Amino acid sequence: GDSVTQMEGPVTLSEEAFLTINCTYTATGYPSLFWYVQYPGEGLQLLLKATKADDKGSNKGFEATYRKETTSFHLEKGSVQVSDSAVYFCALSDQEGGSYIPTFGRGTSLIVHP
Amino acid sequence: DTEVTQTPKHLVMGMTNKKSLKCEQHMGHRAMYWYKQKAKKPPELMFVYSYEKLSINESVPSRFSPECPNSSLLNLHLHALQPEDSALYLCASSQDWDPDSGYTFGSGTRLTVV
Numbered sequence: 001g002d003s004v005t006q007m008e009g010p011v012t013l014s015e016e017a018f019l020t021i022n023c024t025y026t027a028t029g030y031p032s033l034f035w036y037v038q039y040p041g042e043g044l045q046l047l048l049k050a051t052k053a054d055d056k057g058s059n060k061g062f063e064a065t066y067r068k069e070t071t072s073f074h075l076e077k078g079s080v081q082v083s084d085s086a087v088y089f090c091a092l093s094d095q096e097g098g099s100y101i102p103t104f105g106r107g108t109s110l111i112v113h114p
Numbered sequence: 115d116t117e118v119t120q121t122p123k124h125l126v127m128g129m130t131n132k133k134s135l136k137c138e139q140h141m142g143h144r145a146m147y148w149y150k151q152k153a154k155k156p157p158e159l160m161f162v163y164s165y166e167k168l169s170i171n172e173s174v175p176s177r178f179s180p181e182c183p184n185s186s187l188l189n190l191h192l193h194a195l196q197p198e199d200s201a202l203y204l205c206a207s208s209q210d211w212d213p214d215s216g217y218t219f220g221s222g223t224r225l226t227v228v
Contacts, residue, residue, distance in 0.1 A: 032214045043118075043204050043219035044157065051214045089156055093214070101170070102217065104156035 002027045002094050006105035009087075013080055013112050021075040021108045023064075023090035031092040033057075033066055033073040034102065038087045047075075047088070085112045116141060120205050120220035128228055129195060135223045137188040137205030146188045147217070148180060149204040157204055163188060164210070195227045 007022040025031065032051045036044040048057030053068035062077045073090060090105040118139045127133050137146065145164045149157035162170035163182040177199075179191040188205055202224050206217040 034216055036217075036219075041221075043120075043221045044206075044217070045219065046216040049214070049216050100212075101159055101162065107154070107156050109154075 002031070002092060002103045004090050004092055004103055004105035006088075006090050006108050008106075009109040011108060011110050013110070015082055015112055015114055016079045017112075019075070019077040019080045019084075019110065021088055021090075021110070023073045023075065023105060025071050025073065025090075025092050027071075027092055027094045029094045031094040033064070034091040034093070035062070035064055035073070035075050036089040036091060036104075038089065038107070040086070044089060080110070080112045082112045082114055085110055116218065118205055118207055118218050118220035120203075120223050122223060123221065124224045124226075126226045126228060127192065127195065129197070131195075132191070132193045134192065135190040135203055135205075135225075137190075137220055138186055139207045139218070140186055141207065141218065142185075143207035143218070144185060144210045145208045146182065147206040147208075148188070148190050149206060149219075151202040151204055151222070161190075192225075195225075197227050200225055200227045 004025045034049045035047040037047045038044045048059040050057040050066035056065045064073050064075045087107045087109050089107045091102040093102045121136045148160040151157040159172050160174045161180045166182045177194050181189040202222045204222045205220040208217050209215040
């Protein structure tokens with residue numbers, strides 16, 4: 001079945017540091033890929049998405065590129081802020097798996113210190 | 115309106131109580147979802163409604179009873195819950211069965227069963 005593997009957290013960074021959160025996936029078909037963010041005490045928000053190979057999703061300074069050859073969708077940001085502290089979930093939605101329900105990774109907690 | 119609104123935000127209930135969680139969206143989304151999220155875990159799918167009909171029940175115990183009165187509203191009726199049912203309950207919606215559009219999540223109801 002489909003699965004998403006994320007790096008284990010927490011990831012702890014100083015403000016203005018470079019961020020990478022790794023995400024790899026396995027899927028039966030050709031999935032769409034997503035990053036969701038969950039701030040403390042809130043629901044999940046769609047951060048960015050990519051629907052085909054080599055697409056780059058971007059939003060709020062975050063970006064991720066759909067790499068089919070390495071089955072990866074790593075999240076990056078050039079300069080993190082304290083306000084980016086949250087849990088980040090990588091997810092896929094596979095059209096050929098018989099269901100459009102997304103498969104979520106375990107989540108990676110990001111802590112940014114001033 | 116691009117939001118999913120959930121009420122109440124917090125709920126404490128005894129094991130013999132009956133309560134309901136409510137979810138509302140006015141984006142014209144025809145698929146709506148209930149998820150359960152435990153601390154430091156990804157959300158777990160409970161139910162999916164598509165065009166106001168229950169299409170997926172992920173083997174959820176009968177003490178959880180979903181209802182979709184119309185295309186904008188989704189309820190989750192709770193009865194005889196157990197302490198282990200304490201969690202964040204998230205509602206989400208999406209554009210029909212379009213896997214590329216991503217989900218819009220509500221902020222959730224924090225449920226504590228005592």
